[in-house]
Amino acid sequence: MAHEPHTEVAIEFEDATYRLPQGKTLLRRIRLRVAPGETLVLLGRSGAGKTTALKLINRLLEPSTGAVRVEGKSTVEWDAIALRRRIGYVIQEAGLFPHYTVGENVAVVPKLEGWSEDRQRRRVRELLALVGLEPEEFRKRYPHELSGGQRQRVGVARALAADPPILLMDEPFGALDPLTRGEVRREFHELQARLGKTIVIVTHDISEALLLATRIGLMDAGELRGVYSPREFLNATDQVAAAYLAQLRVLEEAGEEK
Amino acid sequence: MKVASFFAQHADEILRATGEHVWLVFWAMLIAVAVGVPLGILVTRRPWLSKPILGGANIAETIPSLALFGFLLPVPWLGDRAERLAIVALALYALLPIIRNTATGIEGVDRAVREAARGMGMTDGQILWKVELPLSLSTVIAGVRVATVLTIGIATIAAAVGTGGLGEFIFRGLAMVNNELILAGAIPAALLALAADFGFSLLERRFRPAR
Numbered sequence: 283m284a285h286e287p288h289t290e291v292a293i294e295f296e297d298a299t300y301r302l303p304q305g306k307t308l309l310r311r312i313r314l315r316v317a318p319g320e321t322l323v324l325l326g327r328s329g330a331g332k333t334t335a336l337k338l339i340n341r342l343l344e345p346s347t348g349a350v351r352v353e354g355k356s357t358v359e360w361d362a363i364a365l366r367r368r369i370g371y372v373i374q375e376a377g378l379f380p381h382y383t384v385g386e387n388v389a390v391v392p393k394l395e396g397w398s399e400d401r402q403r404r405r406v407r408e409l410l411a412l413v414g415l416e417p418e419e420f421r422k423r424y425p426h427e428l429s430g431g432q433r434q435r436v437g438v439a440r441a442l443a444a445d446p447p448i449l450l451m452d453e454p455f456g457a458l459d460p461l462t463r464g465e466v467r468r469e470f471h472e473l474q475a476r477l478g479k480t481i482v483i484v485t486h487d488i489s490e491a492l493l494l495a496t497r498i499g500l501m502d503a504g505e506l507r508g509v510y511s512p513r514e515f516l517n518a519t520d521q522v523a524a525a526y527l528a529q530l531r532v533l534e535e536a537g538e539e540k
Numbered sequence: 541m542k543v544a545s546f547f548a549q550h551a552d553e554i555l556r557a558t559g560e561h562v563w564l565v566f567w568a569m570l571i572a573v574a575v576g577v578p579l580g581i582l583v584t585r586r587p588w589l590s591k592p593i594l595g596g597a598n599i600a601e602t603i604p605s606l607a608l609f610g611f612l613l614p615v616p617w618l619g620d621r622a623e624r625l626a627i628v629a630l631a632l633y634a635l636l637p638i639i640r641n642t643a644t645g646i647e648g649v650d651r652a653v654r655e656a657a658r659g660m661g662m663t664d665g666q667i668l669w670k671v672e673l674p675l676s677l678s679t680v681i682a683g684v685r686v687a688t689v690l691t692i693g694i695a696t697i698a699a700a701v702g703t704g705g706l707g708e709f710i711f712r713g714l715a716m717v718n719n720e721l722i723l724a725g726a727i728p729a730a731l732l733a734l735a736a737d738f739g740f741s742l743l744e745r746r747f748r749p750a751r
Contacts, residue, residue, distance in 0.1 A: 379653060
């Protein structure tokens with residue numbers, strides 16, 4: 283994919299509001315800028331509007347009022363298909379195609395983009411190796427033959443396949459058991475620096491946010507309460523932030539007592 | 541052993557009737573699949589059409605078959621030839637299971653899979669052809685299986701309007717109070733139904749996505 287000239291803002295929410303057709307407001311006047319190459323983590327409890335915000339970026343949803351801009355252009359002005367091909371998307375259950383092999387799953391977007399067979403094959407090998415799966419061993423397997431952690435790695439590989447400048451991740455490690463989650467998360471943390479992509483991650487896990495974020499967007503009840511660097515977040519006075527920090531402290535204290 | 545010797549004596553006739561029967565069912569099923577699968581897809585795309593389409597197919601299903609053949613008789617082009625009429629009537633009966641299973645199959649595709657497909661920038665057509673249809677194929681085939689077995693049975697009644705087929709023996713046997721004749725129609729029809737059921741069950745399993 284050809285990269286367009288760098289804009290200073292990769293993603294911008296401009297007073298974006300999202301209302302359901304029945305009238306319930308899920309997201310209220312969000313203002314937010316994501317710089318190219320940074321990792322923004324949207325942190326909040328279930329129903330806070332995090333996933334809705336994410337779906338506004340790749341136009342799975344459109345804002346009711348206000349606008350969401352990607353690379354300077356409002357999502358509704360983008361051709362939806364072209365926009366989504368420029369944005370990698372990882373979801374909680376991975377959403378791998380059960381009738382495709384791992385290799386075919388990773389090659390979905392390259393194939394849609396009309397890459398040659400040879401180039402697809404090379405890319406699949408490269409990406410499986412990148413996410414820590416031995417290509418020759420896994421390429422021919424089907425998703426149901428993989429563990430949850432392996433599936434999630436394939437999901438990440440698939441999202442990166444056509445080298446999109448932006449990566450969206452919706453609770454990417456949420457369905458994994460705690461040990462695997464920690465493992466895959468650490469691996470991804472190492473990957474992050476090498477990828478140099480603009481990443482938006484949705485999570486309700488404070489330790490995940492602190493590990494992966496360059497900035498944390500704290501969400502509650504459809505509103506963005508504030509945006510903090512991880513260091514700022516640790517000293518934040520916001521009520522909701524304080525609740526997350528209290529939870530973190532409980533964990534630490536439990537660790538110290540042992 | 542009267543039945544066996546009857547079958548041996550009339551083997552030619554029974555084979556011919558079986559051929560006619562298969563021919564009727566084949567064309568009826570072809571039409572039913574060609575109409576039913578797109579309707580099933582339509583139901584998933586326009587939920588408000590679900591009631592009228594499934595309702596209509598349901599009503600067709602409840603009309604007694606003999607009466608349906610009678611109703612269609614005066615329809616201009618249709619009533620001109622018995623086979624034409626029988627094939628259309630049989631296709632109408634076969635529609636409901638095919639529409640319903642197509643819709644059920646597509647709706648049964650994992651929400652996460654569909655969302656991932658959309659998020660990756662697949663068009664609606666690509667999602668249908670590359671994801672939804674392959675993943676619901678085994679459910680669609682299950683519907684065709686039920687419909688085929690049903691149609692093989694109902695096709696015997698089509699003989700009443702003069703289409704030939706295995707029903708001919710049954711009607712003749714009833715008129716002449718001759719059990720051998722009735723069985724000469726009923727046994728091959730039952731075997732056909734069993735064979736179709738078995739054949740489609742293999743196909744169904746072949747295309748069932750692994751989970």
